Amino acid sequence: MIELFLVPAALFALMPVGLVSARFGKGATPYAACFLVCAAAAIAALPALAAPPRLLALPLGLGMSLRIDALAAYFLIVVNLGGAAASLYAIGYGAHEEEPGRILPFYPAFLGAMNLVVMADDAYTFLLGWEAMSLASWALVIAHHREAANLRAGFIYLVMASFGTLCLLIAFGLLAQPAGIGFAAIGANRPEGAVAAVVLVLVLIGAGSKAGLAPLHVWLPLAHPAAPSHVSALMSGVMTKVALYGLIRITFDLLGPPAWWWAMPFLIVGGLTAVLGVLHALMERDLKRLLAYSTIENIGIIALCLGLALAFRANAMPSAAALALTAALFHALNHMLFKSVLFFGAGAILGATGLRDIERLGGLIHRMPVSSALFLLAATAISALPPLNGFVSEWLAFQAIFLSPTLPQWGLKIAIPAVGTLLALAAALVAGCFVRAFGIIYLGRARGPEAAEATETDRFSLTAMAILAALCLAAGLLPGLVIDAIAPVTQMLVAGRMPAQAHTAWLTILPAPGASSSYNGLMIGLFVVFVTLATAKAIHLLAGRRTRRSRPWDCGYPNLGPQTQYTGQSLSQPIRRVFASVVLRSGEKVDMPDPGTLRPSVITRRIHDPAWDAIFAPVEAAVNAAAALLNRFQFLTIRRYLGLVFGLLVVLLAVVGLSP
Amino acid sequence: MIADLALQGAQMAIVLLLAPALTGFVRKVKAHLLRRRGPPILQPYRDLRRLLAKEAIVADTASWLFRASPYVVFAATWVAAALVPTYATGLVFSWSGDLIAIAALLGLARFAQTLAGLDVGTAFGGIGTSRELLFAALAEPAMIMIAFTVALVAGSTQLSTIANVMLAQHVGLRVSLAMALIALIIVALAENARIPVDNPATHLELTMVHEAMVLEYSGRHLAMIDLAASLKLLLYASLLACLFSPLGLAPPGAPPAAYAIGLGTYLVKLFGAGAMLGFFEISIAKMRVFRVPNFLGIALMLGFLGTLLLFVSRSL
Numbered sequence: 001m002i003e004l005f006l007v008p009a010a011l012f013a014l015m016p017v018g019l020v021s022a023r024f025g026k027g028a029t030p031y032a033a034c035f036l037v038c039a040a041a042a043i044a045a046l047p048a049l050a051a052p053p054r055l056l057a058l059p060l061g062l063g064m065s066l067r068i069d070a071l072a073a074y075f076l077i078v079v080n081l082g083g084a085a086a087s088l089y090a091i092g093y094g095a096h097e098e099e100p101g102r103i104l105p106f107y108p109a110f111l112g113a114m115n116l117v118v119m120a121d122d123a124y125t126f127l128l129g130w131e132a133m134s135l136a137s138w139a140l141v142i143a144h145h146r147e148a149a150n151l152r153a154g155f156i157y158l159v160m161a162s163f164g165t166l167c168l169l170i171a172f173g174l175l176a177q178p179a180g181i182g183f184a185a186i187g188a189n190r191p192e193g194a195v196a197a198v199v200l201v202l203v204l205i206g207a208g209s210k211a212g213l214a215p216l217h218v219w220l221p222l223a224h225p226a227a228p229s230h231v232s233a234l235m236s237g238v239m240t241k242v243a244l245y246g247l248i249r250i251t252f253d254l255l256g257p258p259a260w261w262w263a264m265p266f267l268i269v270g271g272l273t274a275v276l277g278v279l280h281a282l283m284e285r286d287l288k289r290l291l292a293y294s295t296i297e298n299i300g301i302i303a304l305c306l307g308l309a310l311a312f313r314a315n316a317m318p319s320a321a322a323l324a325l326t327a328a329l330f331h332a333l334n335h336m337l338f339k340s341v342l343f344f345g346a347g348a349i350l351g352a353t354g355l356r357d358i359e360r361l362g363g364l365i366h367r368m369p370v371s372s373a374l375f376l377l378a379a380t381a382i383s384a385l386p387p388l389n390g391f392v393s394e395w396l397a398f399q400a401i402f403l404s405p406t407l408p409q410w411g412l413k414i415a416i417p418a419v420g421t422l423l424a425l426a427a428a429l430v431a432g433c434f435v436r437a438f439g440i441i442y443l444g445r446a447r448g449p450e451a452a453e454a455t456e457t458d459r460f461s462l463t464a465m466a467i468l469a470a471l472c473l474a475a476g477l478l479p480g481l482v483i484d485a486i487a488p489v490t491q492m493l494v495a496g497r498m499p500a501q502a503h504t505a506w507l508t509i510l511p512a513p514g515a516s517s518s519y520n521g522l523m524i525g526l527f528v529v530f531v532t533l534a535t536a537k538a539i540h541l542l543a544g545r546r547t548r549r550s551r552p553w554d555c556g557y558p559n560l561g562p563q564t565q566y567t568g569q570s571l572s573q574p575i576r577r578v579f580a581s582v583v584l585r586s587g588e589k590v591d592m593p594d595p596g597t598l599r600p601s602v603i604t605r606r607i608h609d610p611a612w613d614a615i616f617a618p619v620e621a622a623v624n625a626a627a628a629l630l631n632r633f634q635f636l637t638i639r640r641y642l643g644l645v646f647g648l649l650v651v652l653l654a655v656v657g658l659s660p
Numbered sequence: 661m662i663a664d665l666a667l668q669g670a671q672m673a674i675v676l677l678l679a680p681a682l683t684g685f686v687r688k689v690k691a692h693l694l695r696r697r698g699p700p701i702l703q704p705y706r707d708l709r710r711l712l713a714k715e716a717i718v719a720d721t722a723s724w725l726f727r728a729s730p731y732v733v734f735a736a737t738w739v740a741a742a743l744v745p746t747y748a749t750g751l752v753f754s755w756s757g758d759l760i761a762i763a764a765l766l767g768l769a770r771f772a773q774t775l776a777g778l779d780v781g782t783a784f785g786g787i788g789t790s791r792e793l794l795f796a797a798l799a800e801p802a803m804i805m806i807a808f809t810v811a812l813v814a815g816s817t818q819l820s821t822i823a824n825v826m827l828a829q830h831v832g833l834r835v836s837l838a839m840a841l842i843a844l845i846i847v848a849l850a851e852n853a854r855i856p857v858d859n860p861a862t863h864l865e866l867t868m869v870h871e872a873m874v875l876e877y878s879g880r881h882l883a884m885i886d887l888a889a890s891l892k893l894l895l896y897a898s899l900l901a902c903l904f905s906p907l908g909l910a911p912p913g914a915p916p917a918a919y920a921i922g923l924g925t926y927l928v929k930l931f932g933a934g935a936m937l938g939f940f941e942i943s944i945a946k947m948r949v950f951r952v953p954n955f956l957g958i959a960l961m962l963g964f965l966g967t968l969l970l971f972v973s974r975s976l
Contacts, residue, residue, distance in 0.1 A: 362781065365723045376725075385768040386761055398760055398804070402811055405971045417967040421805060421960070428800035431767055432793040435774045439789065444781030445721050508755060516816040520756035524739065524765070527753075531735035532728075535884070539712070539731075543880045546715035547727075553719070553876055554782040566778070566786025574794035578953045 004048060004076065005056045005066055007041040008119065008129075011112030018104030026097060027104040031090040034108050038084035041076060041115070048073035050488050055121065064128070065182060067121035070488040071253065074329060075118045075245045081471075082238035082336045083111045085464045089344050090230040092460030096351045102143040103228060110136035110234065114242045123172035123181040130168065130246070134161035134210075137239060140231045141223045153222035160209055160219040167206030168246070171199045175254060183254060190256035200262055203250045204269070210243035212296040213303055214273040215611030220296060221280070225288030225356070229347025232288055236295040237340040241332050244302060251310065252325075252493040260314040260409045266307025267415050271422035273300030276610075278429040279580050282436065282572045283607055286356050287346045290437055291339065294382065297426055298335045301397065302328045304419055308400045309494060311412050318496025319512050320403045325490045326483055326498050327396035330475075333482065334381070334389045337472045341378035344465045345371055348457035349441065353450035358568045360448040361441045367454040372442045374465040379438045381472045383431040387525030389475035392482075392509070394427055395519055399511035429575070436571050445562040477522045480507050569605070576605075584608055664752035667919075668742070671751055674923075675741045675898070679890035680704035682897065682934050689938030704890065708883050716879030719780045729776035730877065730884035733769045737888040740765035741895040745902045747922035749820040750912030758817035759807040763800065766851070766895075769888065770796055777873035788873030791949055795857065795869070798956035799850045802843055805963025809840040810903055812970040819899075823906040835976050836966040841904050843966070846959035848896035852889070854937065856947045857955065860889075869949075894930070897937075901929040 011034065018030040045068075048054075053069035068076070090107070097103060113136055116129030138161065142154035172181065174195055179185040191199065209216035224235045251262070277296030284290040305328035312321035348371045349364065350356060365372040381388035401420045407413065446452035456462075475482050480501030487497040499513050508520040554560075580586040588605040636644075684701040691698025718727060740762045743754060757765070770792065777789035811817040813836065814825040825831065850857040853870035862868055868875075874885050902909065908925030910918040947955060969976040 363721070365725065365779075380768075380771065383767070383771060384764065385771055386757075386764050391761075391764055395760055395764075398808075399817070402808065402817065405812060405974065413971045414968070417808075417964060417971050420808065420967065421801060421964045424801035424804035425797070425960075427804070428767075428797050431771055431800075432797055435771060435778075435789070435793060439775055439778035443723065443725065443775060443779045506756075516821045517758050517811075517818050518755045519758060519761055523753065523756035524761060527739050527756075528732075528735050528765070528768070531738055532731045535734055536731045539880050539884070543712035543883075544715075546879075548715055548717050549720045550717050551719065552721060552780045552782050553717075553878075554780075555784055555875060557783075560783075562781065564783050565781045566783065566790060571778075571786060571790045571793070574790055574949070575797055577950065578794060579797070 004041060004044050004068055005119065007037060007076075007080070008112045008116040010037050011108045011115060014108035014112075015105045018106075018108055019101070022101035022104040025100075026094045027100045028091050028094065030104055030108060031087045031094060034111060035084050035087035035091070038080040038087060038111065042080035042084055045073045045076035045080065046485075048076070049485055063122075064125040065121040066119040066125065067183065068119060070492045071245070071249065072118050074486065074489050075241060076115065078241050078333055078336050079111075079114050079118060079238050082234060082241075082340055083114070085340055085344075085468050086230045086234045086238075087111075088467075089233070089347070089461050089464035092458035093228075093230055093344075093347050093351060095458070097228060099143070102145070103140060103231070106136045106139040106143075107231070110140060110231070114238060117242050118245055121183050123176065123183075123186075126246070127165065127169060127172065131165055133239065133242065134165065137223075137227070137231070137235055140227045142226070143228060143231075144226065147226075149222075150226040153219075153226040156219045157223035160216065164206045164209045167202045167209075171202035171206060171250065174199050174202075175250075183249075186254050190254065192256040196255050199255060200251060200265075203247060204265055207243045207246040207250070208269070208303070211240045211247065211303075212273070212277075212299045213269050214276050214296070214300070215615055217273065217277070217296045218609060218612050218616055221284075221289045221292040224292040224295065225286065229288070229343055229350060232292075232347075233340040233343035236292060236343060237336040240295060240299055241336055244299070244332055247303075248306065248493070251306075252313075258310045258314040260311060260407075260412060262314065263307040263311035264411060264415060266303050266310060267419045270300045270302070270304030270307055271419040273297070273303065274426035275300075275422050275429070276583065278426050278433055279583055280607075280609070282429060282433045282575055283580055283584065283586065285359050285568050287349065287358050287437065287441065288343070288356050290358070290433070291342050291346060294342075294430070294433065295335070295339060297430065298331065298339070298382075301394070301423065301426065302331050302335070304423060305331065305397050305400065307419075308397075308404065308416070311404070311407055311416075312400075313494045315407055315409075317403075317406075318494055319498070320400065321494040322487075322490040322496040322498050323396060323403065323511050324400035325494055326486050327393050327400055329486050329489060330389075330396060330479070330482055331393035334393050334472070334475065337468050337475070338378040338381040338390065341374060341465050341468045341472070342382070344461060344468075345375035345378070348461055348465075349454070351457055352454035355448075355450055358437065358440045361446070361451045362444045362448075362562065362565065363442070363446040364451060364454055365442040367451075368442075368456045370462050371457055371465060374462070374469045375442065376438055377469045378472060379434040381476065383434050384427050385431065387476050387521045387528060389472050389479070392476060392479040392519070392521060394423075396511060397423065399515070399517060402517075403512060429579075432572075432575065436568055440566075440568040440571065444565045447562050447565070447567075477525050478507060479521050480504065480509050483509060580607065584610070667748060668751045668753050671746055671748070672738070672742045674746060675891060675894055676738065676887075678930065679741075679887065679894040680708060682894050682930060683890040685931055685934045686893075686938045686941075689935050690942055693938060693942045704886070708887060711878075711883035711886070712880050714879045716881050718881075719782075719876055722780050722876070726776050726779040726876075727881065729772040729779075730881040730888075732772040734884045734888040734891075736765045736769040736772070737891045737895065740769075741891050741898070743819065744895055744898045745820055745823050745906075745909055746898050747926045748910040748912070748914070748919055749823050749906075751820070754820045755818065759811065759819055759822070760804065760817055762819070762895075762899075763803045763807065766892070767796075767800060769892075773873060773885075780876045782876065784868075784872045784875045788869055788871070788875070791869045792873055794949075795850050795952060795956060798953055798960055799847050802847050802956060802959040802963050805960060805967055806840045806844050806847065809836050809963060809966035809970060812967065812974070813837060819902060823902050823909055824911065826903065827906045827909065836969045837904070839962040839966040839969075841900075843959040843962040844896075844900060844903070846955060848900065850952070850956055850959075852893045852896060855941045856944050857952050859946050862946075897930050897933040898926075900933060901926070905929060
């Protein structure tokens, strides 16, 4: 048992170790140390879930205080489990790194800062940790700084992160009390009315942009993939959860009792984010960007569940609020598990082939058998298919929607069915997205020489993937255990809990007390596996196992080579035509040469992100226009500069003289 | 307990044994309506036996997934079919999955099937997978919205409970349920690759969806896929019967005679649905692929409207 409060300090202390280690090798030592610290912290946080809150005020007049309550403990588990897996993975994956000195010092700092945010008990510590987290991850994003795209991603990320912190700073300024900026002081005197509304909007912008909520998501698919793969996994799987922690801590714990309309921005933004994210992911051909867009989709689902929880809480329905909040927290854990595996798989492919473009891969299931199987498991889980964990959290979300017709407000009555449709649409599209991702990368025939000569990744990477994949399976088969572990958190935040699941017959999960709906992951899982194996056995006994290998049939066409396979773009073309032509204004232009000319024909397709077009492009244009205007002042003569200074002096004196 | 397990086992056996007969029956009805004699109703069983007797030919570019996937598809579909009440409600495993879980199990089957379509790396596998994904992107959310509608009327997503509510209380004629019924029929047509969405009898390459996806399969693997397809047709027929005409379903703990009545009415409902499907299929032409999203979009919108109506008033 280690002292949890020491975890951030221990991780920050690993920074110099990383710096030294980078001079002598690829940094297996600091990664191993990070792994040990995070693994120990994740285990130590488990009993803290049900324990009473513990406080610690830092000495030396630092003015910082830490607290571990049920909510913090739950997110400490998520953060440190993801951190431990990423560190284990990095012991092997770090060998691919050209300049480890650009990663190793910042990596432990990134982990430490995320721990600090979750443990913070006052606004100062929270913002300090938040900014440290942003800066450390920014340094990691531009680790491969020789590529212009990464620098641009880093710049956009830095601007967005600073803007988000600014919003949080103002929010905490509004929350601050005469008694101080400690969370206890704020919680004792919760703001209501207009102040609460402004804080809510600021937090949605500040923490929501970090989590990747639309329309402030545009930095995320640029920045997450630019970092090395283990850091991408941390940013997508863990840092977005820290952002959600901030969102939950402030809206559920620090703000006053919610009004029903607080739920509306969460529901609408969440639903739109989910569909927008998955549509982008379906169109994407860069594997890591695809995964980043899928992160946006999952954050949308979680935000939607949080909105439901707020709506139920505002209407004094604690058990329904607990159900929706459990769905959100369960999905946060699930997303950390499977998204990390998927990014680790993407890193394994990147290490083996040097490619992120799915259109040049193919047939890797033959070359990378173990990592492909683990990637498949994670892809099945993220597609919300039984008996894995993604389905459980989605099932809980649907059950929460199912309880919502009793909400009295008309706004919610109209919004929730619409948002439910968006959730169902996103869930269906995700399965297609990951059939496409897995099918194009791992199945079929190799589309290029790199894919044809790929080799399986190292054992550390495979172990890290296997551990998280096993947890995906465990959480899917025994969801009752996770739900019971979340119960203290919902008890603390919405004063309600889902029925205790550990003792129900056959470990069936029940969404609400007295509900007649139920789901049993263990039973469904065992049933499907047993029937699959028994059928295979029976067929082999009955019909024999005679198998002949032959050339593909393909309706009698001669075998035309790997270029005739469907590509990722062609596979999602029907969906692009039906959905994305409306939402993303996608289109394609075919440039067909005249008969007789030898020029190749070219097809170009375009995708517009509505958020970029509507918000970022105008802001960028305005900033550029202002810069162009101010640029004139750079090239004046000395006389004009002196004239300007004199003029300014006159104006200031006039102001001083005229003011009373 | 033994009796409970026997009833559940009987349900699993009944769906498995009846599924090819339903497929054969639909073919027979269509043939008769076209004034042909048609193959006997038992022909699908013979086809299965013939396929099982043949050796399986596997493309040399295929991986383990290609060979495992038919069994996964079959198992997921069979488990889903076993969760839909056919002749009795409240079977012993019925609480382990609700309507959403059934839809997701069918999603699992589709996941395995579409991946297998991409595994060999041929153009036809890709075209089938691509179109299947498009249809699924609309049919699956429509199914969830239908589940919402019926669940809001009945107060549960558990099929046994829904069937009992529809049976016991006077639910009456409701706008929302009518919408759900139409939507479910559309989804059932699309999911089972029937006309007007797909044509189970086609062998013109560019019009195929399901058949293109499973083009590389042969022997025992193809037998598993065909059986799973028959099971899926039976599942949707049972689902329609159980939700919208639950008459005759035996409640838990009923005397043996009730089970016999339940089985009898189930057979009538099943083959009635088969006859209607056959009649519908000969009276309509297949759609262009890009017309299908509009058709399925109707189902999604009806499901959404049904849910919305129930949010507005529980009595609509």
